Amino acid sequence: MVDTTLAPNAMAVPRPVRPTVTGEDWLVRLCLLLLGLYLVLTLVLPLYTLLAKSLQDKEGQFVGLANFARYFADPAMLQSFGNTIFVSAIGTAITLLMAFLYAYALTRTCMKGRGLFRAIALIPLLAPSLLPGLALVYLFGNQGIFKSLLFGHEIYGPIGIVMGEVFFAFPHALIILVTALSVADARLYEAAESLRARPARIFMTVTLSGCRYGLVSAGLVVFTLIFTDFGVPKVIGGSYNVLATDVYRQVIGQFNFQMGAVVGLLLLLPAVLSFAVDRIIQRKQVALLSARAVPLQPKPRVLIDRLFFCLVAAMAGFLLLVLGMALFGSLVKLWPYNLSLTLKWYDFARAGTDGWGPYFNSLRMAALVAVIGTAIIFCGAYLVEKTRGAGRLRALLHLLAMIPLAVPGIVLGLSYIFFFNAPNNPLNFIYGTMTVLVVNTICHFYTVGHLTAITALKQVDNEFESVAASLKVPLYRTFWRVTVPVCLPAILDISVYLFVNAMTTVSAVVFLYSADTKLMSINAINTDDAGNTASACAMGMTIVATSAVLKGLHSLIMRRVERRTQAWRKR
């Protein structure tokens, strides 16, 4: 039985234990608070300012929903709302269909050249979204080679926007669908076959139903991307207005900040929709892959494999054609009259007064975002995931870190103007500097980095910190000696992701640059606006090349890291 020879004072009602707070605990709490402060300053307050602005008149008086009422009473505004939904819906349908077939071919057939096709499909990620717009002008514009294919329709407008957006959104859908289709249990197919189900029925009941969730997620992601994209409609939309270009016009063209804020909030709609749909689906989603699942190995089927090869080759051809056209356009003397090659469009000093300055600005910003952003995001994720105590604060920080995913760049950029350009804001001094661009871009792409870091950290044994504490080793030493080396691949992934996106982004920073901090992607838009499409193409291609070089460098480094660490990484 329980030994009851206890000290006399212990017989009283046991008092609650208050754990001793150590210096290390205080350090962790301080870091958590600093992270919280950072997220509040760079995310929460700007978004709040945007919301407040939409409810105020020009003098800053609260007017309730008057601005919204005015918006919905304006037929031109409503028109572009309808336009946005229209191109987003069509673009999403086409992108999903293409990406599904492409992903199916990559994961479920024995078609030749799958590795190459996968690489080609990811190329659009390296390009700013205005690049497909420029290429489409060359292909289908007034002097385009394939203009006749449009049967008299204009590329400037919904057709061009949809085509450009399909190019832009394709890899995003593909990544999700490839993941969804890779997860398959061969036993389900064997069971279906042994029940003599016809191939079409197996496809409907096993394949499609297995990747339902992936299809819906991809649909939501693509819809949101197209709904909020700025680059493509800016370049090829012509007089066909969409919400993202409306914001830009309202704010930059007419200084109508209140209406800009209203349109900005409308751009948040797809995120709200995604959130709701996701909630409903998550509830129905069950784990498809039990521990005992047998991974599906596609078997060669000559006819189907060839059919898919042709289909995928055609789609990859479209992607390469768009990119190739942009490249070609940047290299010919005078499209379409003089097709001899030249590098003069890359001599940016001739195109404008800025020369290569914007390129180095872009490079500098991307490097700063990659280094500082990765440090903040990874340390933040570590604090959220691996420290103990302050549970509510950590949960709140995780929630804050998820918000940027729902906020389109154009909305974030707008919020930043409202917040940082306010004369009474003590942080006003960073407006128009490189700092605000870096801070904004880190915030814009925070969530994906955060989730990557959290996923990597979750795979690290939770007891490392416990063991280190039992050995009296301070937390930061274990962080540096164990956690960081183990998570190095994820850290490199995050930094490359941030770098490439910082190089290609337009939507957020278009509101924030100044004469000294003009970026290459923005310069390309302005150059195209000024009618110099060839130089704009050259600028776009320079960005693609830079991103590609960095990606190449990344895989080289990864290979070296893997070789150096394979002794402990391989199982």
Place this chain on the structure above:
Amino acid sequence: MTGRTPYLRIEHVSKSFGDFQALKDISLEIYAGEFVCFLGPSGCGKTTLLRAIAGLDIQSAGTIIQNGVDISALPPSQRDFGIVFQSYALFPNLSVADNVGYGLVGGKLSGAEIHQRVGDLLAMVGLTGQERKYPSQLSGGQQQRVALARALAMSPGLLLLDEPLSALDARVRQHLRAELRQLQRRLEVTTIMVTHDQEEALAIADRIVVMNEGRIEQIGTPIDIYRQPEASFVADFVGQMNFLDVEHQSDNVIRLGDAILEIGAGKFSRSGSATLCIRPEDIQIRGVVPGQANSVPATIELMEFLGSFCRAELRLVCGRRLQADFSINAMRDLSLAPGQELTISLPADRIRLFPAQTNVARHHG
């Protein structure tokens, strides 16, 4: 055990996670050099108690005193213990030597002294010559030894083991179990091991703390726990046990169906119904004559051959069923086979009685 001062005193410790009470008023004393096992089904609170002792999840209320010092509120880094987890938590990017020396670096020792100490520790767990390998290049058993060497590197006063053997396959587990026991004896380090494997606990522990639903059911030596379970939960959880509903007849006599059984004096004083417990191996069949005290007629329904013995399912006249273990010899001598009728005896000194209505605890396995 009385007269010695306990090394570790746990007094009225409880722990809640929200509404769930993981530990309910746990009190326990552990003496220096003891090897104690916390045994119980998953969710019984054994790991929670271990983590409270380590300071990894500090208890909601109650006191823990280690070596005369109240450590109740201290963080793990200010307590004196080494720990081995089920996952071992070896740092994958550090070599075996760096893992073992992880806590030594940055302390008072010089590089050469650390090297020496690490060498000694690895020799102690039989891993000399593996210094430069990485954990993933070692077998599960070797990884477990590295984790053990690392936990012992700082010469802690208390060694905590959280299911350290359960990730290994059966043969390695038995082998390491014996080694662990020898090592612990040699070092005389006070050790607490959490396990859900009753066989492991019986084989290795000086004392076993059987836990269930956040409470301690029984504390005792392995033989006490096995022979004299004080609660039907313990009887059921440790080893194989038959449970039979019986009626109380008079002071030392109970009725099992039509049969009258004598039980040892003072075992059960209340009248009414009760539960009789007897282990399958305690049921006798040799030399039992009908009409003898505590004998019951039974029919063999099923026989299961288990290698060194045979487990039979018996049906009594009253319809109740129980399991009995027969040696292979007995099987041959008495030519036992399903359908055969025989007389069995339930020896009075092997019978334990518990109040009825405790069926809830059964089928825990």
